Amino acid sequence: xxxxxxxxxxxxxxxxxxxxxxxxxxxxxxxxxxxxxxxxxxxxxxxxxxxxxxxxxxxxxxxxxxxxxxxxxxxxxxxxxxxxxxxxxxxxxxxxxxxxxxxxxxxxxxxxxxxxxxxxxxxxxxxxxxxxxxxxxxxxxxxxxxxxxxxxxxxxxxxxxxxxxxxxxxxxxxxxxxxxxxxxxxxxxxxxxxxxxxxxxxxxxxxxxxxxxxxxxxxxxxxxxxxxxxxxxxxxxxxxxxxxxxxxxxxxxxxxxxxxxxxxxxxxxxxxxxxxxxxxxxxxxxxxxxxxxxxxxxxxxxxxxxxxxxxxxxxxxxxxxxxxxxxxxxxxxxxxxxxxxxxxxxxxxxxxxxxxxx
Amino acid sequence: xxxxxxxxxxxxxxxxxxxxxxxxxxxxxxxxxxxxxxxxxxxxxxxxxxxxxxxxxxxxxxxxxxxxxxxxxxxxxxxxxxxxxxxxxxxxxxxxxxxxxxxxxxxxxxxxxxxxxxxxxxxxxxxxxxxxxxxxxxxxxxxxxxxxxxxxxxxxxxxxxxxxxxxxxxxxxxxxxxxxxxxxxxxxxxxxxxxxxxxxxxxxxxxxxxxxxxxxxxxxxxxxxxxxxxxxxxxxxxxxxxxxxxxxxxxxxxxxxxxxxxxxx
Amino acid sequence: xxxxxxxxxxxxxxxxxxxxxxxxxxxxxxxxxxxxxxxxxxxxxxxxxxxxxxxxxxxxxxxxxxxxxxxxxxxxxxxxxxxxxxxxxxxxxxxxxxxxxxxxxxxxxxxxxxxxxxxxxxxxxxxxxxxxxxxxxxxxxxxxxxxxxxxxxxxxxxxxxxxxxxxxxxxxxxxxxxxxxxxxxxxxxxxxxxxxxxxxxxxxxxxxxxxxxxxxxxxxxxxxxxxxxxxxxxxxxxxxxxxxxxxxxxxxxxxxxxxxxxxxxxxxxxxxxxxxxxxxx
Numbered sequence: 001x002x003x004x005x006x007x008x009x010x011x012x013x014x015x016x017x018x019x020x021x022x023x024x025x026x027x028x029x030x031x032x033x034x035x036x037x038x039x040x041x042x043x044x045x046x047x048x049x050x051x052x053x054x055x056x057x058x059x060x061x062x063x064x065x066x067x068x069x070x071x072x073x074x075x076x077x078x079x080x081x082x083x084x085x086x087x088x089x090x091x092x093x094x095x096x097x098x099x100x101x102x103x104x105x106x107x108x109x110x111x112x113x114x115x116x117x118x119x120x121x122x123x124x125x126x127x128x129x130x131x132x133x134x135x136x137x138x139x140x141x142x143x144x145x146x147x148x149x150x151x152x153x154x155x156x157x158x159x160x161x162x163x164x165x166x167x168x169x170x171x172x173x174x175x176x177x178x179x180x181x182x183x184x185x186x187x188x189x190x191x192x193x194x195x196x197x198x199x200x201x202x203x204x205x206x207x208x209x210x211x212x213x214x215x216x217x218x219x220x221x222x223x224x225x226x227x228x229x230x231x232x233x234x235x236x237x238x239x240x241x242x243x244x245x246x247x248x249x250x251x252x253x254x255x256x257x258x259x260x261x262x263x264x265x266x267x268x269x270x271x272x273x274x275x276x277x278x279x280x281x282x283x284x285x286x287x288x289x290x291x292x293x294x295x296x297x298x299x300x301x302x303x304x305x306x307x308x309x310x311x312x313x314x315x316x317x318x319x320x321x322x323x324x325x326x327x328x329x330x331x332x333x334x335x336x337x338x339x340x341x342x343x344x345x346x347x348x349x350x351x352x353x354x355x356x357x358x
Numbered sequence: 359x360x361x362x363x364x365x366x367x368x369x370x371x372x373x374x375x376x377x378x379x380x381x382x383x384x385x386x387x388x389x390x391x392x393x394x395x396x397x398x399x400x401x402x403x404x405x406x407x408x409x410x411x412x413x414x415x416x417x418x419x420x421x422x423x424x425x426x427x428x429x430x431x432x433x434x435x436x437x438x439x440x441x442x443x444x445x446x447x448x449x450x451x452x453x454x455x456x457x458x459x460x461x462x463x464x465x466x467x468x469x470x471x472x473x474x475x476x477x478x479x480x481x482x483x484x485x486x487x488x489x490x491x492x493x494x495x496x497x498x499x500x501x502x503x504x505x506x507x508x509x510x511x512x513x514x515x516x517x518x519x520x521x522x523x524x525x526x527x528x529x530x531x532x533x534x535x536x537x538x539x540x541x542x543x544x545x546x547x548x549x550x551x552x553x554x555x556x557x558x559x560x561x562x563x564x565x566x567x568x569x570x571x572x573x574x575x576x577x578x579x580x581x582x583x584x585x586x587x588x589x590x591x592x593x594x595x596x597x598x599x600x601x602x603x604x605x606x607x608x609x610x611x612x613x614x615x616x617x618x619x620x621x622x623x
Numbered sequence: 624x625x626x627x628x629x630x631x632x633x634x635x636x637x638x639x640x641x642x643x644x645x646x647x648x649x650x651x652x653x654x655x656x657x658x659x660x661x662x663x664x665x666x667x668x669x670x671x672x673x674x675x676x677x678x679x680x681x682x683x684x685x686x687x688x689x690x691x692x693x694x695x696x697x698x699x700x701x702x703x704x705x706x707x708x709x710x711x712x713x714x715x716x717x718x719x720x721x722x723x724x725x726x727x728x729x730x731x732x733x734x735x736x737x738x739x740x741x742x743x744x745x746x747x748x749x750x751x752x753x754x755x756x757x758x759x760x761x762x763x764x765x766x767x768x769x770x771x772x773x774x775x776x777x778x779x780x781x782x783x784x785x786x787x788x789x790x791x792x793x794x795x796x797x798x799x800x801x802x803x804x805x806x807x808x809x810x811x812x813x814x815x816x817x818x819x820x821x822x823x824x825x826x827x828x829x830x831x832x833x834x835x836x837x838x839x840x841x842x843x844x845x846x847x848x849x850x851x852x853x854x855x856x857x858x859x860x861x862x863x864x865x866x867x868x869x870x871x872x873x874x875x876x877x878x879x880x881x882x883x884x885x886x887x888x889x890x891x892x893x894x895x896x897x898x899x900x901x902x903x904x
Contacts, residue, residue: 075533083527089547091547360820373709380703387744391739402743470647481655481657507646567843589848593743601733
């Protein structure tokens with residue numbers, strides 16, 4: 001098997017006694033759009049900055065195309081970077097901003113002019129070459145930053161939460177631009193964000209960070225439907241975590257008993273090291289069905305809240321031991337709701353849509 | 359009511375009166391000097407009996423005044439260049455550095471600003487006598503540099519602190535070496551701070567009296583020194599002309615600095 | 624790799640400060656320290672110079688003069704400057720800009736030029752005396768120069784901007800609604816002033832007054848030119864001892880006393896009012 005294009009091996013960084021990242025390992029094939037996703041302080045930016053060269057890692061190595069880049073200073077790594085705060089050179093025009101990396105590389109003037117035009121076309125800002133950055137909107141400035149980062153055909157493009165300074169509508173627009181540029185240029189992209197929807201929209205794969213470590217790596221689908229840990233399940237989308245007691249266990253499946261005696265069998269199990277917390281059964285709100293006939297299998301509960309949201313109904317149901325479970329019921333056209341407040345119902349879900357975290 | 363201009367009532371008139379008086383008090387001597395320099399009376403009679411440019415002509419014709427003028431200019435320019443350069447690299451340390459005692463160091467650099475100049479002047483005088491720098495250009499420039507350094511550090515470090523380092527990092531990622539990035543990106547971005555430092559250090563040297571008195575020799579005198587020794591002898595209106603020129607230069611430079619600051623905002 | 628690298632990263636950046644540190648160490652700290660050392664080693668080891676300063680009436684008088692003038696200057700500056708700072712903080716924009724410009728112009732005008740102006744104005748045949756005589760207020764010219772009166776007038780002139788500018792900044796931080804609240808509570812104007820405005824502006828007054836006092840103690844040019852030789856103040860005395868009389872021991876001692884007073888007052892300033900560190904403008 002050939003070396004993956006970007007290889008991050010056991011990367012670690014400590015600031016004094018604080019471990020920012022630990023044992024970060026990742027293989028990224030050429031041309032992939034990989035997102036570092038996670039809450040603030042989880043280590044995603046630290047990893048990115050280590051790759052960019054602004055931080056020296058305490059342990060580990062980073063290889064691009066088979067060669068370690070850690071012994072190269074930042075300006076020799078040929079990496080493109082787009083920051084959160086645009087960081088355009090305000091005293092230079094848009095064209096000069098894009099030309100800067102080429103001027104620094106002492107490229108001939110004709111080549112520079114051609115490249116600037118090409119980049120402006122790529123981010124759809126043709127004719128903006130002579131404008132000053134201060135005259136541009138936030139979205140336009142970010143596009144110039146993108147053009148500048150790609151002007152020298154970098155091996156990798158790093159993006160550190162580039163859209164968090166923009167409003168929602170603009171964010172959607174630029175997300176689309178980024179995706180388009182990725183498809184058009186085929187550059188490998190490492191993208192940092194804390195917004196999981198953004199991650200799912202843009203990326204081929206997602207690396208989920210938690211407390212300085214990579215919790216799980218996979219496609220958006222994998223992370224959503226097959227979360228390996230409690231944290232992954234909670235971070236991606238919404239989840240219910242219901243207190244249970246684990247009974248008979250057979251390999252990767254077990255039976256779980258709820259505090260009111262209800263038993264569910266054949267639930268997939270995920271071991272979580274160093275839990276200390278009680279076992280929970282995770283099931284997503286949209287996977288739960290409400291059975292209004294209060295009989296048969298399923299978890300008995302009473303509806304405490306039912307909100308009509310247009311395309312679905314958001315229901316909160318309280319179990320007999322006082323735990324609240326959220327259910328998201330998609331409504332058929334014209335249907336007003338599946339349950340009403342105060343109703344006694346049963347909650348059913350397929351085993352494939354649930355997990356037991358020990 | 360007390361802090362509302364329109365609703366102060368009688369109090370407003372009292373305050374306005376005092377303010378006008380004090381403002382006149384502050385501005386009249388300056389106007390007075392400039393008027394005197396054009397007055398035809400040799401005995402500094404005010405209002406002058408006539409108007410003349412004679413004192414300015416005398417000033418420009420006098421080789422000693424001219425020598426003092428050029429000496430002042432030379433020293434001030436040298437002080438400006440060296441102080442700004444030194445303040446620039448020091449500001450990088452004070453703003454970007456992460457070392458223990460950084461705040462103490464910053465306070466230490468500001469000390470020449472708070473000590474009485476006469477103490478610094480006397481101390482340097484003694485020191486320079488010993489090492490033979492007294493009455494030399496080098497001694498003058500160094501002495502003024504010590505005094506001007508805090509006034510240059512303050513605007514430069516303020517500008518540098520206000521500059522987002524990520525922009526410099528972006529330049530590095532784009533392929534510029536750290537020093538190239540600082541030269542091509544950071545420096546142009548803090549140029550308003552640099553200009554302020556240059557203007558301040560120039561003016562501080564140009565107007566400085568006490569250290570100059572100690573550092574001077576018969577062949578090396580700045581304008582303030584000449585004015586000082588002339589004042590102790592007589593009050594010829596040529597001094598008024600010299601003073602007016604000093605005032606003019608300061609005014610021009612301060613206006614320049616203010617204009618540049620407005621443009622930067 | 625960790626420990627050494629962390630240490631290196633922790634000391635990061637200090638390198639660029641070293642040239643300036645060297646310059647200040649060699650051309651500031653060392654000379655001042657050596658001057659102070661001379662005060663206790665010349666003509667012989669001991670504190671005699673300090674004893675001389677206190678005991679001899681001529682020198683003691685200088686200290687007394689300096690202290691007195693600095694105090695009087697501070698008080699007058701506060702009295703004249705307080706209303707101006709107050710007005711400056713409430714004046715509508717255009718007028719405020721004019722007053723500001725006047726103050727700044729006065730402050731940045733060459734010190735010698737300004738002092739020279741007062742030398743001319745305060746003469747017995749100068750404008751002030753002649754106008755007073757013309758108005759019939761006095762019969763013979765007042766001695767306004769070559770004495771402490773002239774020095775005081777000149778110093779107040781120099782110090783006013785240094786007091787007014789920071790104080791008006793303090794005034795601007797006072798929320799006008801505090802005074803409106805006071806009047807709603809029933810306070811008349813005098814009471815509102817005494818109980819609300821004055822206490823709130825007091826820190827600015829004290830801090831500004833302290834600055835003026837400290838500066839006046841060590842001031843050289845204006846007292847030297849406007850005062851007479853029999854009314855010398857501290858800075859001029861130090862200069863004379865060193866330059867004319869070549870008495871390094873005594874001059875160093877006087878300089879040290881001035882230094883200590885300045886540092887002590889500055890420390891007080893920082894402790895109670897926070898470090899000024901303002902640039903002139």
